[in-house]
Amino acid sequence: DVVMTQSPLSLPVTLGQPASISCRSSQSLVHSDGNTYLNWFQQRPGQSPRRLIYKVSNRDSGVPDRFSGSGSGTDFTLKISRVEAEDVGVYYCMQGTHWPSWTFGQGTKVEIK
Amino acid sequence: EVQLVESGGGLVQPGGSLRLSCAASGFTVSSNYMSWVRQAPGKGLEWVSVIYSGGSTYYADSVKGRFTISRDNSKNTLYLQMNSLRAEDTAVYYCADGELFYWGQGTLVTVSS
Numbered sequence: 001d002v003v004m005t006q007s008p009l010s011l012p013v014t015l016g017q018p019a020s021i022s023c024r025s026s027q028s029l030v031h032s033d034g035n036t037y038l039n040w041f042q043q044r045p046g047q048s049p050r051r052l053i054y055k056v057s058n059r060d061s062g063v064p065d066r067f068s069g070s071g072s073g074t075d076f077t078l079k080i081s082r083v084e085a086e087d088v089g090v091y092y093c094m095q096g097t098h099w100p101s102w103t104f105g106q107g108t109k110v111e112i113k
Numbered sequence: 114e115v116q117l118v119e120s121g122g123g124l125v126q127p128g129g130s131l132r133l134s135c136a137a138s139g140f141t142v143s144s145n146y147m148s149w150v151r152q153a154p155g156k157g158l159e160w161v162s163v164i165y166s167g168g169s170t171y172y173a174d175s176v177k178g179r180f181t182i183s184r185d186n187s188k189n190t191l192y193l194q195m196n197s198l199r200a201e202d203t204a205v206y207y208c209a210d211g212e213l214f215y216w217g218q219g220t221l222v223t224v225s226s
Contacts, residue, residue, distance in 0.1 A: 001174075039213065041158070041213070043158075048207060048216040048218055049150075049158060049213075050216070051213055054212070054214075060214065092157065092158055094160075094213070099163075099171075100163050100171035101160070101174075102160040102163075103160065104157055104158040104159065106157050
């Protein structure tokens with residue numbers, strides 16, 4: 001199975017400051033169709049997960065543009081340009097390239113300092 | 114508006130069985146691929162199973178041979194039959210569309226004597 005490794009696992013951030021989460025995969029996530037199926041999810045406390053980003057860098061509808069995704073191959077990053085209070089929660093990367101065994105990263109907890 | 118509503122969770126003894134349901138509205142289960150994802154208490158997300166529109170099914174190794182995913186097109190409902198349950202199956206179980214864009218609110222399964 002493909003292993004997804006996130007860092008850091010805990011990320012205290014000051015309001016208004018940027019935040020960055022890294023996600024590395026044990027194998028390349030480039031699919032034979034040319035796409036890279038790397039998604040990012042946000043899970044606020046007590047809520048179901050919400051998809052933020054699909055295929056590395058595509059923001060889902062309703063996701064603020066302060067969230068951005070980038071990367072290629074085995075190295076990916078989620079950035080929040082200016083953290084707001086509502087961004088508190090746990091963020092997960094997930095690979096959908098090596099289906100049907102999709103795998104998530106361990107999660108990164110974002111909290112306000 | 115798309116809604117996915119899970120039900121059927123509860124307390125079950127080790128070795129027991131449980132069937133989870135996920136009723137969909139604003140969304141046709143049979144026309145889409147659908148997944149189950151679980152989250153153990155205080156832990157991260159784990160993909161469990163997927164069913165494709167053509168009927169193909171796949172499972173995580175941790176549940177293969179014990180869980181069965183299915184759907185009832187007439188009821189627009191997704192199911193997860195869970196047999197031979199173990200303590201490590203204790204989790205909130207979420208149903209989601211195959212793209213993991215739409216999620217239910219989750220249903221808690223507790224396996225304990």
